[in-house]
Amino acid sequence: MLKIENLSVSYGSVRALSDVDLEVLGDGILHGVIGPNGAGKSTLLDAVCGRRRPAAGTVRYRNEDITRRSVAWRRRQGMARSFQRTSVFQDLTVHEQLHLVAQHLGDNRLDDVIEVMDLAGYLHQKAGRIAYGVQRRVDVALALIGRPHLLLLDEPGAGLSAAETLHLFEHLRDLVRERKIAAVVVEHDVDAVFACCGKVTVLDLGRHLATGTPQEIRADHRVVAAYLGTAA
Ligand SMILES: Nc1ncnc2c1ncn2[C@@H]1O[C@H](COP(=O)(O)OP(=O)(O)O)[C@@H](O)[C@H]1O
Numbered sequence: 001m002l003k004i005e006n007l008s009v010s011y012g013s014v015r016a017l018s019d020v021d022l023e024v025l026g027d028g029i030l031h032g033v034i035g036p037n038g039a040g041k042s043t044l045l046d047a048v049c050g051r052r053r054p055a056a057g058t059v060r061y062r063n064e065d066i067t068r069r070s071v072a073w074r075r076r077q078g079m080a081r082s083f084q085r086t087s088v089f090q091d092l093t094v095h096e097q098l099h100l101v102a103q104h105l106g107d108n109r110l111d112d113v114i115e116v117m118d119l120a121g122y123l124h125q126k127a128g129r130i131a132y133g134v135q136r137r138v139d140v141a142l143a144l145i146g147r148p149h150l151l152l153l154d155e156p157g158a159g160l161s162a163a164e165t166l167h168l169f170e171h172l173r174d175l176v177r178e179r180k181i182a183a184v185v186v187e188h189d190v191d192a193v194f195a196c197c198g199k200v201t202v203l204d205l206g207r208h209l210a211t212g213t214p215q216e217i218r219a220d221h222r223v224v225a226a227y228l229g230t231a232a
């Protein structure tokens with residue numbers, strides 16, 4: 001589904017990612033990405049979805065080199081990204097937001113998305129007035145419109161309690177499994193990642209540190225030294 005090779009991204013003189021290789025299969029499992037603040041996790045999603053041009057390296061999607069394709073092209077080809085900070089327009093109702101994106105993508109099957117993210121009870125409320133946890137579900141719902149093949153989620157649990165985050169992750173795990181799609185989920189809460197992701201990648205200082213099953217990652221002494229030793 002996604003193959004990243006030798007990816008490097010810079011912001012001026014700051015090297016945010018260096019020579020990252022990563023493969024994500026479209027096999028219905030959640031692929032978690034963890035690592036300390038500033039490790040380059042959001043930058044990785046930006047480079048994959050086309051918001052940020054890499055300084056070097058290639059991004060392949062469904063066996064095609066898409067490194068130079070636009071964000072809009074990638075979205076139409078089934079790659080959808082959500083953001084670390086909630087991106088909903090506060091003055092629109094939940095339904096208006098969903099409808100806007102659906103119109104843009106020419107996909108009117110909203111019922112499915114509403115049901116999956118359990119939003120039926122909130123459709124006519126303004127996004128700025130609903131609880132934060134529900135706003136995060138709206139964000140994920142927006143990414144699900146158009147039946148994406150590859151979901152890129154940036155800290156969907158940000159601002160949620162540990163229990164809410166775990167619940168959201170369980171939901172995502174089931175959804176990705178049922179639809180047999182691929183999903184890359186950046187997350188701060190390592191417990192939710194280890195509980196629900198089939199594969200985990202660790203970034204540190206812009207470099208790929210390790211990729212493996214949750215058991216392998218927990219047992220990796222380099223990961224423990226760089227991250228888990230302090231985080232978990
Ligand atoms: N727009 C930007 N301009 C300059 N530096 C940035 C920008 N975005 C991120 N960075 C830097 O790039 C590095 C990686 O950031 P980021 O990808 O946001 O990390 P993470 O999501 O893992 O916390 C950090 O050193 C950060 O300060």
Ligand SMILES: [Mg+2]
Pocket residue numbers: 041042043084
């Ligand atoms: Mg980030």
